[in-house]
Amino acid sequence: MDIHAMSDEAMRRTEAESSRYRSLNDYFREQFGGKVYKLALDAGMTCPNRDGRLGVRGCSFCADGSSTFAAKQVRDVEAQLDSAKALLARKTKADKPLYMAYFQSYTNTYAPVEILDALFRPVLEQPDIVGLAIGTRPDCLPEDVIALLRRLNQVKPVWVELGLQTIHERTTLTINRCYTLDTFEQALAKLHDAGIETVVHLIFGLPGESREDMLATVDYVASLPIQGVKLHLLHVLEGTALAEDYRAGKFSCLREGEWLDLLCEILPRLPSGMVIHRLTGDGPKELLLAPLWTADKRRVLNRIQATFRERNIRQGSAWTENSWQNRELENGCCC
Numbered sequence: 001m002d003i004h005a006m007s008d009e010a011m012r013r014t015e016a017e018s019s020r021y022r023s024l025n026d027y028f029r030e031q032f033g034g035k036v037y038k039l040a041l042d043a044g045m046t047c048p049n050r051d052g053r054l055g056v057r058g059c060s061f062c063a064d065g066s067s068t069f070a071a072k073q074v075r076d077v078e079a080q081l082d083s084a085k086a087l088l089a090r091k092t093k094a095d096k097p098l099y100m101a102y103f104q105s106y107t108n109t110y111a112p113v114e115i116l117d118a119l120f121r122p123v124l125e126q127p128d129i130v131g132l133a134i135g136t137r138p139d140c141l142p143e144d145v146i147a148l149l150r151r152l153n154q155v156k157p158v159w160v161e162l163g164l165q166t167i168h169e170r171t172t173l174t175i176n177r178c179y180t181l182d183t184f185e186q187a188l189a190k191l192h193d194a195g196i197e198t199v200v201h202l203i204f205g206l207p208g209e210s211r212e213d214m215l216a217t218v219d220y221v222a223s224l225p226i227q228g229v230k231l232h233l234l235h236v237l238e239g240t241a242l243a244e245d246y247r248a249g250k251f252s253c254l255r256e257g258e259w260l261d262l263l264c265e266i267l268p269r270l271p272s273g274m275v276i277h278r279l280t281g282d283g284p285k286e287l288l289l290a291p292l293w294t295a296d297k298r299r300v301l302n303r304i305q306a307t308f309r310e311r312n313i314r315q316g317s318a319w320t321e322n323s324w325q326n327r328e329l330e331n332g333c334c335c
């Protein structure tokens with residue numbers, strides 16, 4: 001949960017409701033004994049889907065490397081940390097707050113391992129930093145980088161966030177993701193073997209996907225040895241390829257009621273131990289083209305919580321160990 005996105009009051013309200021699912025705040029409390037604030041950082045990286053190695057257009061939904069909340073104009077990571085902590089101090093009354101440093105923008109393992117070591121280690125060694133969250137692509141995790149992450153993980157917890165978005169290859173062509181499910185599975189196996197926790201990002205409402213397609217992605221992810229998931233509702237942002245298609249009427253976005261209904265189907269299918277890092281999308285308001293009903297994030301989160309309560313929705317209530325295998329047996333391969 002990014003500190004920039006929610007007030008203390010909203011966080012408290014969210015925490016009070018979170019017993020229906022295992023929230024990131026629950027996880028932080030279990031791991032570190034109290035609240036931890038996630039600080040989004042921009043290390044000045046690029047992405048192979050943008051610098052020409054794989055492509056130059058990027059994923060169709062990506063405005064600027066998912067760096068919504070990172071201080072893009074300041075590349076110096078220590079300065080970013082200082083300014084983010086100062087911002088937090090003005091917003092909260094936390095005494096000696098703890099932080100998780102989140103390398104969010106672009107592909108944060110897309111550099112030689114020596115540079116990554118010099119980037120990550122000083123941050124990890126700051127006394128008030130409890131761990132690192134590193135956003136990257138599964139095709140940017142070579143063996144030497146995995147070995148570095150394993151070493152850092154022995155100092156303090158390190159988790160890796162992978163943007164899978166969907167399991168359906170036809171959709172990945174539409175959104176120009178530029179890696180296969182096989183690549184994702186190989187990277188996940190390496191992270192798992194190295195003992196590194198993994199958080200998978202999913203996007204719901206991608207062009208051409210049916211409810212059944214989206215639930216197949218959920219059942220697949222529910223079967224994986226991962227520790228967390230971010231559930232993003234598709235946001236169409238100005239300046240993206242997706243915005244052009246949206247304006248051309250090639251697809252429409254989910255309505256609020258559709259998203260609430262879908263979330264009520266998704267949450268019970270995820271195992272109760274999996275940490276739910278996010279329950280909706282998150283985009284800069286000034287770039288948001290659609291769906292506009294998401295602009296007031298606090299209102300949307302309140303609606304989600306109220307809907308879970310009214311319908312008595314609980315994470316894990318419909319999960320079984322064999323959900324994905326049974327689906328494969330019934331339908332054949334659905335990706």
Ligand code: SF4
Pocket residue numbers: 047048049050057058059062064065066105106107137163177
């Ligand atoms: S991999 Fe990430 S940073 Fe690269 S284009 Fe896709 S969303 Fe953007």
